[in-house]
Amino acid sequence: xxxxxxLEELNSEQRAAVECTDGPVMIIAGAGSGKTRVLTYxxxxxxxxxxxxxxxxxxxxxxxxxREMKERIAGLVGPEAGNLWMGTFHSTFARLLRxxxxxxxxPPNFTIYDTEDSKSLLKNIVKEMxxxxxxxxxxxxxxxxxxxxxxxxxxxDYANDAHYNSEDRAMHREHFGxxxxxxxxxLFKSGAMDxxxxxxxxxxxxxxHPDILLKYQDMFRYILVDEYQDTNFSQFxxxxxxxxxxxxxxVVGDDAQSxxxxxxxxxxxxxxxxxxxxxxxxxxLEQNYRSTQTIVNAANQVIAxxxxxxxxxxxxxxxxxxxxxxxxAFTDSEExxxxxxxxxxxxxxxxxAYREFAILYRTNAQSRPLxxxxxxxxxPYRIYGGISFYxxxxxxxxxxxxxxxxxxxDEEALxxxxxYPKREIGDSTVDKMTVAAYDNxxxxxxxxENIPDFDLxxxxxxxxxxxxxxNLIKSFxxxxxxxxxxxxxxxxxxxxxxxxxxxxxxxxxGVNRMENVQELLNGLRDFSLRAEPxxxxxxxxxxxxxxxxxxxEDQNKEDEHNLDKVLLMTIHSAKGLEFNYVFVSGLxxxxxxxxxxxxxxxxxxEERRLFYVAxxxxxxxATLTYSMSRYRYGSSVSCEPSRFLEEIPADFLYTVPSSYExxxxxxxxxxxxxxxxxxxxxxxxxxRSPLTNKKLxxxxxxxxxxxxxxxxxxxxxxxxxxxxxxxxxxxxxxxTEGKYPDSKAVVMFENGEKKQLLLRFARLKVVENP
DNA sequence: GCTTCTACCGTTTTT
DNA sequence: CGGTAGAAGC
Numbered sequence: 186x187x188x189x190x191x192l193e194e195l196n197s198e199q200r201a202a203v204e205c206t207d208g209p210v211m212i213i214a215g216a217g218s219g220k221t222r223v224l225t226y227x228x229x230x231x232x233x234x235x236x237x238x239x240x241x242x243x244x245x246x247x248x249x250x251x252r253e254m255k256e257r258i259a260g261l262v263g264p265e266a267g268n269l270w271m272g273t274f275h276s277t278f279a280r281l282l283r284x285x286x287x288x289x290x291x292p293p294n295f296t297i298y299d300t301e302d303s304k305s306l307l308k309n310i311v312k313e314m315x316x317x318x319x320x321x322x323x324x325x326x327x328x329x330x331x332x333x334x335x336x337x338x339x340x341x342d343y344a345n346d347a348h349y350n351s352e353d354r355a356m357h358r359e360h361f362g363x364x365x366x367x368x369x370x371x372l373f374k375s376g377a378m379d380x381x382x383x384x385x386x387x388x389x390x391x392x393x394h395p396d397i398l399l400k401y402q403d404m405f406r407y408i409l410v411d412e413y414q415d416t417n418f419s420q421f422x423x424x425x426x427x428x429x430x431x432x433x434x435x436v437v438g439d440d441a442q443s444x445x446x447x448x449x450x451x452x453x454x455x456x457x458x459x460x461x462x463x464x465x466x467x468x469x470l471e472q473n474y475r476s477t478q479t480i481v482n483a484a485n486q487v488i489a490x491x492x493x494x495x496x497x498x499x500x501x502x503x504x505x506x507x508x509x510x511x512x513x514a515f516t517d518s519e520e521x522x523x524x525x526x527x528x529x530x531x532x533x534x535x536x537x538a539y540r541e542f543a544i545l546y547r548t549n550a551q552s553r554p555l556x557x558x559x560x561x562x563x564x565p566y567r568i569y570g571g572i573s574f575y576x577x578x579x580x581x582x583x584x585x586x587x588x589x590x591x592x593x594x595d596e597e598a599l600x601x602x603x604x605y606p607k608r609e610i611g612d613s614t615v616d617k618m619t620v621a622a623y624d625n626x627x628x629x630x631x632x633x634e635n636i637p638d639f640d641l642x643x644x645x646x647x648x649x650x651x652x653x654x655x656n657l658i659k660s661f662x663x664x665x666x667x668x669x670x671x672x673x674x675x676x677x678x679x680x681x682x683x684x685x686x687x688x689x690x691x692x693x694x695g696v697n698r699m700e701n702v703q704e705l706l707n708g709l710r711d712f713s714l715r716a717e718p719x720x721x722x723x724x725x726x727x728x729x730x731x732x733x734x735x736x737x738e739d740q741n742k743e744d745e746h747n748l749d750k751v752l753l754m755t756i757h758s759a760k761g762l763e764f765n766y767v768f769v770s771g772l773x774x775x776x777x778x779x780x781x782x783x784x785x786x787x788x789x790x791e792e793r794r795l796f797y798v799a800x801x802x803x804x805x806x807a808t809l810t811y812s813m814s815r816y817r818y819g820s821s822v823s824c825e826p827s828r829f830l831e832e833i834p835a836d837f838l839y840t841v842p843s844s845y846e847x848x849x850x851x852x853x854x855x856x857x858x859x860x861x862x863x864x865x866x867x868x869x870x871x872x873r874s875p876l877t878n879k880k881l882x883x884x885x886x887x888x889x890x891x892x893x894x895x896x897x898x899x900x901x902x903x904x905x906x907x908x909x910x911x912x913x914x915x916x917x918x919x920x921t922e923g924k925y926p927d928s929k930a931v932v933m934f935e936n937g938e939k940k941q942l943l944l945r946f947a948r949l950k951v952v953e954n955p
Numbered sequence: 956g957c958t959t960c961t962a963c964c965g966t967t968t969t970t
Numbered sequence: 971c972g973g974t975a976g977a978a979g980c
Contacts, residue, residue, distance in 0.1 A: 248970090275970055276970090300969090380969095380970065381970095383970095445968080447967080447968060448968080448970075548966075549967085549968085607956085609956070736969075736970070758969080777967095779968080782967080816971085818964090818965070818966095818971060819972085956980105958978100959978085959979080960977085960978080960979095961976090961977085962977095963976105964973090965971105965972095965973095
């Protein structure tokens with residue numbers, strides 16, 4: 186396709202934004218206004234003007250967005266698109282750091298720690314410092330460290346900052362600074378970077394090494410950034426340094442869709458762009474090509490009152506469309522059934538495919554009742570961006586061996602597999618070696634490598650086991666450089682003993698784990714074969730680099746994507762996608778808006794923007810649903826409709842009454858949970874133990890003999906009942922006590938043994954209920 | 956050092 | 971309801 190053709194496909198707003206190629210440009214793009222199209226055409230236009238693909242840096246928010254954009258550009262200009270620097274901030278700068286990291290003391294094969302690794306390291310540090318780990322929990326610690334790194338505050342800066350110090354004293358975590366410092370040191374010693382380090386150290390590298398800065402400033406003459414509203418300070422500073430020389434920076438974003446503040450995203454980056462670059466040209470894309478008028482107007486209402494925004498008026502020439510149905514359900518599972526039923530009916534009525542439907546929710550936990558309902562009436566579905574394949578335990582175990590082969594100083598990988606499979610190197614040995622490493626300021630691996638030089642009071646046998654392990658890892662390391670990824674991976678997987686370990690596990694889960702490992706090895710084989718002839722040898726190192734920054738969605742197979750299935754996902758991961766029919770579920774106070782944001786932010790602006798994103802995913806019809814009660818940790822909690830429902834003018838909505846009655850008791854006659862405030866079906870009958878006369882709240886009643894021998898349908902036990910236990914045989918219940926789920930029963934068995942059983946784990950069958 | 960049992964705890968969103 | 975950390979017991 187030649188240039189004239191593709192520019193003519195754009196409207197005048199879009200075309201102007203594409204053709205203004207030089208100098209700082211900000212494109213404010215409303216939802217559904219063809220933002221991606223403008224970005225791709227702009228890049229294609231640059232290439233057609235003769236700009237070298239190697240000198241264009243395009244940063245997107247997800248790997249998927251980068252891939253898609255690359256494909257679309259390739260469709261416009263051909264294979265030259267392959268030479269673009271295009272990817273997420275993290276993957277692009279990880280790539281840059283691999284080349285330059287030696288300048289800041291990191292090896293080129295540095296490991297990238299994921300969140301799990303980081304938390305586990307923090308946990309170890311807290312333990313070693315003998316701090317009460319109730320106030321030093323890994324997740325909050327990592328959260329704080331992460332936001333500090335995002336603000337480019339080093340451990341040293343932190344220690345010297347009076348404000349931070351007094352804040353810590355007030356929060357009773359005066360050792361935080363020390364933890365931060367130790368964490369940083371340990372990462373360095375392990376030759377590892379966490380997620381935020383990839384951006385942090387890119388900043389440091391560019392800041393402290395003018396020659397490198399100049400090199401990349403000249404390399405990236407044109408910089409384009411997608412989803413600019415979601416960039417954080419660290420990313421902003423990288424861009425600022427790189428663009429300083431040529432000033433050809435084009436950012437595209439929608440302040441109304443800024444939903445990542447929790448991760449440090451700073452909407453001010455967008456609001457202040459014009460201040461940063463005085464001669465910025467601003468373009469606005471205000472026509473929405475995606476949704477009906479009803480949806481566009483209702484969505485506009487949602488964010489109308491937000492204070493932080495750039496003036497724009499999103500409008501559409503599309504048809505008016507249906508009103509937005511609001512469905513009320515009594516329980517979360519009924520909400521699921523209603524949605525499932527609606528999808529079923531709509532699909533038949535409108536002749537639509539399953540893939541035209543999406544169900545969005547605020548939290549991942551909400552997917553379960555939805556899945557159950559869909560499964561029950563046979564609607565195929567897929568969870569978009571769920572847990573990543575590479576996060577599974579068995580896969581992470583194997584990857585830990587791979588990581589060790591590439592970088593044996595990687596402490597988290599080492600700890601993970603040092604005794605898996607069991608090789609008699611237990612916790613106390615690891616603790617002793619950790620102390621030695623700390624005392625000598627060396628890595629754990631170095632201690633193990635030189636174990637005879639240390640007097641740790643270990644048994645000879647243990648020392649031999651350690652040497653054996655060291656030699657094993659060294660043999661893995663030796664394989665890597667001379668073999669391709671598959672050969673090395675296969676050798677390591679079987680040499681580590683993991684394959685054997687998994688093979689002996691014949692439980693269904695075990696078989697599944699084994700299949701996953703096979704899947705990983707197949708992936709390695711593909712990776713090794715797929716390599717282009719003149720590309721570098723597809724080593725294990727390259728493979729690990731490829732997968733380190735993948736998210737759940739990135740690794741699904743092509744055919745997975747094309748299957749005709751309803752998609753389920755969080756609103757966050759729905760950004761950038763669109764569907765004909767969208768269900769936004771769980772519109773309840775304290776869920777959406779979330780409890781956290783209701784408690785510590787009075788404005789709820791970000792939650793509203795999130796709702797805006799949810800609504801504007803829909804092309805033809807958006808449906809809102811909520812439930813009056815929801816299960817949480819096994820008990821039902823009553824809910825109120827979300828305030829957001831009231832913020833949409835009533836003439837955009839119509840309320841559909843619940844078509845279901847509250848659920849009838851099934852054959853298992855459930856006694857309602859403890860009288861939680863607002864239990865909507867009247868207060869539950871109270872059962873009392875005949876012996877103690879204590880209330881037997883919250884234990885389910887079962888018909889005698891109906892409960893299977895597992896803990897899924899525990900019956901309410903009362904004194905006098907005759908029960909049968911899997912191992913101990915028959916017995917009589919003497920008394921029951923405690924509150925579910927930790928309720929206990931004392932049972933006298935026929936063999937004369939008196940046992941106290943924790944009901945949640947006891948496998949009991951009621952055989953007689955007098 | 957390894958296995959089994961029990962008490963406790965969790966509440967966003969993710970590159 | 972699940973997951974899991976740590977104690978107790980072997």
